[in-house]
Amino acid sequence: MSQLSPDGFSRRFTACSRSLWCIAVAILGDLDPAEDVLQEAALTALGKLHQFDPATTFTAWMGQIVRYTALNHARRRARTSTSVDPTVLDETAAPPPVAGPLGLTGRGQLARDQGDFDDDVMAALSELDHPARECLLLRVVLDMPYRDIARALDLPEGTAMSHVHRARRLLRDRLSTPTPSAEVAP
Amino acid sequence: MSVQPVLDRRIDEALRRLIRPPSEDRLRAIAEDAVRKVASTRRRPSVRRRGLAVAAAVVFAVGGGWQLYQALRPAASPGGTYQRQPWRSLHQVYGDWLVDGFRPAWVCADEREFAASFRSVLDQGLRLGELPAGTTVLGLSYCHSITPQTTCLLARADGRPVVVFVDRLERDTPQPDPPGLRLFRRQVGQLVLYELTPLEEAAVLPSFINAEPGPPWPGRPPAAERRTPP
Numbered sequence: 001m002s003q004l005s006p007d008g009f010s011r012r013f014t015a016c017s018r019s020l021w022c023i024a025v026a027i028l029g030d031l032d033p034a035e036d037v038l039q040e041a042a043l044t045a046l047g048k049l050h051q052f053d054p055a056t057t058f059t060a061w062m063g064q065i066v067r068y069t070a071l072n073h074a075r076r077r078a079r080t081s082t083s084v085d086p087t088v089l090d091e092t093a094a095p096p097p098v099a100g101p102l103g104l105t106g107r108g109q110l111a112r113d114q115g116d117f118d119d120d121v122m123a124a125l126s127e128l129d130h131p132a133r134e135c136l137l138l139r140v141v142l143d144m145p146y147r148d149i150a151r152a153l154d155l156p157e158g159t160a161m162s163h164v165h166r167a168r169r170l171l172r173d174r175l176s177t178p179t180p181s182a183e184v185a186p
Numbered sequence: 187m188s189v190q191p192v193l194d195r196r197i198d199e200a201l202r203r204l205i206r207p208p209s210e211d212r213l214r215a216i217a218e219d220a221v222r223k224v225a226s227t228r229r230r231p232s233v234r235r236r237g238l239a240v241a242a243a244v245v246f247a248v249g250g251g252w253q254l255y256q257a258l259r260p261a262a263s264p265g266g267t268y269q270r271q272p273w274r275s276l277h278q279v280y281g282d283w284l285v286d287g288f289r290p291a292w293v294c295a296d297e298r299e300f301a302a303s304f305r306s307v308l309d310q311g312l313r314l315g316e317l318p319a320g321t322t323v324l325g326l327s328y329c330h331s332i333t334p335q336t337t338c339l340l341a342r343a344d345g346r347p348v349v350v351f352v353d354r355l356e357r358d359t360p361q362p363d364p365p366g367l368r369l370f371r372r373q374v375g376q377l378v379l380y381e382l383t384p385l386e387e388a389a390v391l392p393s394f395i396n397a398e399p400g401p402p403w404p405g406r407p408p409a410a411e412r413r414t415p416p
Contacts, residue, residue, distance in 0.1 A: 006225065010217040017213035025205060027366060035208060035216060042220035044285065051287055064288075068281045075365040121200040130366060130384060131346065140201045155345035159320075171197050172190065 004049050004058075013042060016059040018142055019152045020066045026133040027070035029126055033077075034070075041069040060154035067130075117175070124174035128167050131155075135163035136171075272330060277364035279329045280349050280382050283340070288347045290325025290340045300326075301397040307335050308354055310375050311397030314390075320344045321389045332378075333357045343389030350390050351380045 004012070013020075017038065024034040024041075045052075045065050052061055125133060134153060138144045146164070150157040207213070274282065283289075294300040301311030303326055314323065324340040332353040339350040358378040361369060370381040370388035375396040381388040 006221045010214075010221050013217040013220075014210070014214040017216065018207045018210075021207045021213065022205075031205065035212070038213070038216050039220060042217055043223060046220055046224040048285065053287075061287075064284045068284050071281065071366045078365060117196065118200050118204060121197055122204060125201070129386065137201070137205060140198050141205050141207070153345075156320075159344050168194060168197070172193055175197065176193060 004052055004054065006046065006049075009046060009049060012058045013045075013062065016062065016152065019059055019138060019144070020062055022137040022141055023063050023066050023134050023153075024070045026137050027067055027130055028074055033073060037066065037070045037073050040073070041066040044069060057151050057154070059152040063152055063154070120175055121171070124171045127174065128170060132163045132167040132170075135160050136167040139164045274329060274331060275364075276331050276349075276351055276361060276369070276380060276382050277367065279331055279338070279351075280347075280364070280367065283327070283349065284347060288324070288340060291327040293325035304337055304352060304377070305397070307337055308352065308377055310377050312352065312374065312377065313395045313397040315393045315395050317393050318343070318389055321348075323390070332359060332361075332380075339390065341390050343383065343385055346384050348381060348383045348385070348389055350394075351382070352377055354378070 020038055020041070021034050024037045025031055028034060028037065041062070045062055048065075052058070125136075128136065131153070135149055135155075138149045138152065139146070144152070146157050146161050149155070149160040149164075153160065155163075294303060297313055301313055305311040317323070321341060321343040324342065327338045327340060329336050329338055329351070331351055335353060337352045339352070341348045341350070355373055355376050355378045361371075361380060363369065364382060366384070368383055368385070370383070370391050372379045372381075372388075372391045372394070374394050375398060379391055379394060381391040383389065
């Protein structure tokens with residue numbers, strides 16, 4: 001089994017990096033740290049190049065590493081998200097920027113004129129499980145064919161399809177029902 | 187006219203607007219940076235690395251002496267099925283195996299060997315009943331999680347990697363909630379089983395059967411108890 005060279009890795013990584021970014025976002029529920037996670041995953045993968053079997057799909061192998069790195073990142077973030085240091089609490093006492101359920105804070109990711117619908121979409125998206133979110137983002141954001149989604153996530157094509165259909169149905173159900181906040185809005 | 191296609195289109199447009207991948211150049215830079223970092227680390231061993239190398243040499247020398255002592259002294263017990271591993275949480279083990287390609291240590295030839303694998307270590311055999319469609323057992327591995335004798339079954343359900351950790355019931359310890367995954371627990375005879383999965387339901391856990399002689403199994407085993415909230 002010939003080992004992938006660092007240059008070969010770089011080319012393959014770049015070729016599938018948009019898919020990997022979507023996988024990271026789907027796990028993290030946040031856009032900001034996705035690039036850091038990709039960087040960390042690339043470093044991990046470079047240390048394990050000898051384990052990559054060229055007969056298998058690079059995107060699926062790399063996707064697993066991204067997924068694991070993102071889960072670790074989310075775990076670290078959960079540990080450090082609360083602070084009991086009074087100084088820090090004082091500093092953070094000011095109202096935080098409006099954050100959507102996926103942590104989108106308006107730092108370039110959200111349009112200024114975003115409406116309630118966008119908020120509701122992100123809220124509904126955050127209710128999906130990871131596999132459904134990964135499949136949906138690859139399908140919608142990258143317009144990927146189901147065959148490629150299946151290869152990227154190492155899933156049967158039918159499973160990828162059913163994840164997307166289920167995710168769409170859940171989003172539809174959620175967004176076609178008026179939310180409590182919408183009912184009380186003036 | 188149905189509102190479904192209209193709503194779907196609005197959702198898709200919102201997702202594309204809100205979730206935009208970085209530019210290709212930026213993504214290429216991530217890969218190139220990583221390659222550069224790894225290359226420079228390999229070329230110039232840091233002081234810390236050199237220190238580690240010296241420490242490793244010392245450990246190797248001491249370890250060699252210990253190995254020699256072990257080789258020369260009479261064997262204390264035949265056991266030795268497991269290589270001593272450092273303790274890792276169920277979640278860490280799952281993650282490490284994913285990165286390593288999710289391959290079992292070995293695959294049992296038949297049901298008898300499968301039962302014997304558990305019996306020899308945990309004093310109780312296990313069998314697998316009918317598995318749900320889309321679930322495939324890959325094989326067995328060991329890890330040091332609940333105890334150093336934790337025996338694990340690796341499987342794929344709907345294409346997703348799933349691990350069942352098995353140990354003696356009396357050695358069971360509370361397991362923390364795994365981030366981003368779900369943990370299900372079940373008892374089978376004197377064994378405790380945990381299934382760690384990215385899926386909503388336990389796929390393999392309900393199919394485990396006590397392989398030891400005893401009263402006939404009353405039917406479908408009870409559903410696994412969910413340990414983590416959705």
